[in-house]
Every structure is written in structure tokens, then in C-alpha cells.
Amino acid sequence: MITELLADLDAESRELDELVAGAGDWSLPTPAEGWTIGHQIGHLMWTDRAAVLAMTDPEAFQAQPLTGDVVDRTAAEAAVLPDLLELWRDSRKAVQEHLRQASGKIVWFGPPMSPASMATARLMETWAHGQDVADALGVERVPTKRxxxxxxxxxxxxxxxxxxxxxxxxxxxxxxxxxxxxxxxxxxxxxxxxxxxxxxxxxxxxxxxxxxxxxxxxxxxxxxxxxxxxxxxxxxxxxxxxxx
Structure with missing residues (x-):
């Protein structure tokens, strides 16, 4: 099951990658208030890294300070990185590699997740933030079985x-x-x-x-x-x- 999930996660990520790689201006605002295309990809990268930390060092994941503005702040910080696209490619690859080897429950911001549930959650987030990007670009995505x-x-x-x-x-x-x-x-x-x-x-x-x-x-x-x-x-x- 995890193999199929990771294949779908990879396909969803690649579809969004193709969309943003050709977008040009990542400062274009999306329907999420205050968030540009860069914020959307930056958030996905940050969350990927958080997932890797949760799998590799759960104590460090749970010890990190999570202030109320953490989502907006980290997205804004990542949005201005000149190599953000490559960083996101690296982070999603790392998530998939760790999920392929993971077992047991993974700590998270909500309830702990199984590797399959984490893969599903990453796909859900990729699809959702990808929709924000598509709406910003005026692109109508063709829905898939994913x-x-x-x-x-x-x-x-x-x-x-x-x-x-x-x-x-x-x-x-x-x-x-x-x-x-x-x-x-x-x-x-x-x-x-x-x-x-x-x-x-x-x-x-x-x-x-x-x-x-x-x-x-x-x-x-x-x-x-x-x-x-x-x-x-x-x-x-x-x-x-x-x-x-």
C-alpha cells in the first residue's frame, strides 16, 4: 500500500512542480490571504522537513517551539529563498525515502500517524496548496484518481x-x-x-x-x-x- 501511495504522492508533486517551474513570477498572490506562490511552495518544503524530523528524531520534533504564527512565518521566510524549487524537490524526495522505510506511529502536529496516513496527508497538502497555485495562475486542473x-x-x-x-x-x-x-x-x-x-x-x-x-x-x-x-x-x- 505504501508503494502505491508514494507513487501517487510523487505524481501529485511532479504535477505541481511542472506548474510552478513554468510560472515565472512566484510573487504572484494566491487566494490564501497574504500568501504568494512562493509561500505555498515554501510551506510544502517546511512541512516536508518537519515530517522528516518527526520520523528521524521525534523528541526534537516535539521540542521545537510552535508559536501561533509559525505557519505564516516559515512560509514567508522560505518564499524568498532563491533556490526554493530545488529545496522543495530535495525535501519531498527525503520524505518519500523515509516513509518507504518507516514503521510504527509518527508523531505529528495532530494525532500520531501511520506511514500510510502520513503519505496520504502529504498528498492532501500538496493537492490543496497546488490548487491555490492553480487558482492564482488561472489554470483549471484536470482531476485524477489521486x-x-x-x-x-x-x-x-x-x-x-x-x-x-x-x-x-x-x-x-x-x-x-x-x-x-x-x-x-x-x-x-x-x-x-x-x-x-x-x-x-x-x-x-x-x-x-x-x-x-x-x-x-x-x-x-x-x-x-x-x-x-x-x-x-x-x-x-x-x-x-x-x-x-
């Missing part, structure tokens, strides 16, 4: 989203049915569940990465728990997001 990984982590973090927002984790199971780019239906949860989420997989990926407003998405929620979850859906670690 968004299934983004959807998967979105489903797996339903309880996490409730906790982040100070809410009790519901014990009600939710059935999620999404239509992939090729028309295949991807499902999670018990088939007979009354609580349901349905819609296009791409729209669900936008929702859980907070890259689009729900009003723009063809996501249908049935049941109280499903309805309460959709506005707080969040597939990434960190405090509750307010959009990009």
Missing part, C-alpha cells in the same frame, strides 16, 4: 474536526458516497447508515481542504450529524480553519 486519497483523509478526520471545534465526537456513523473523475463511485461507512454525504469527489476534496465554499459545491448532507460536520470539515492538522 483525489481519492484527499477524500479518504477527509472522511477519516470527521471526528477530529468535531474535536477541533470543541464539540463532542458523534457516535453516529456516516455513509459517504462520492463520484470520482471517471464516474466510479467511492464509498466509506455502512451502506445502510441514515446519515449520508453524497456528491462529486472533487467537490468533497474542495470541502475538506477548505478550498471552496460549500455554497459552490454539489455536496448533499442528510441527517443532523452530517449537516453539523459539513461546515467544520477539515482534513488538515492545526486549529479550526476559516478557509484558505
Amino acid at each position: 483525489i481519492r486519497h484527499v477524500c479518504h483523509i477527509g472522511v477519516r478526520t470527521i471526528g477530529f474536526a468535531f474535536l477541533l471545534n470543541g464539540l463532542a465526537v458523534p457516535d453516529t456513523e456516516i455513509r459517504v458516497e462520492l463520484t470520482g473523475p471517471d464516474g466510479e463511485v467511492w464509498t466509506w461507512g455502512p451502506e445502510g447508515a441514515e446519515e449520508r454525504i453524497t456528491g462529486p469527489a472533487l467537490d468533497f476534496a474542495f470541502l475538506v481542504t477548505q478550498r471552496r465554499n460549500r455554497k459552490e459545491l454539489a455536496i448533499e448532507a442528510t441527517g443532523d450529524t452530517a449537516e453539523r460536520w459539513v461546515p467544520i470539515a477539515q482534513a488538515f492538522a492545526g486549529p479550526p480553519g476559516g478557509g484558505r
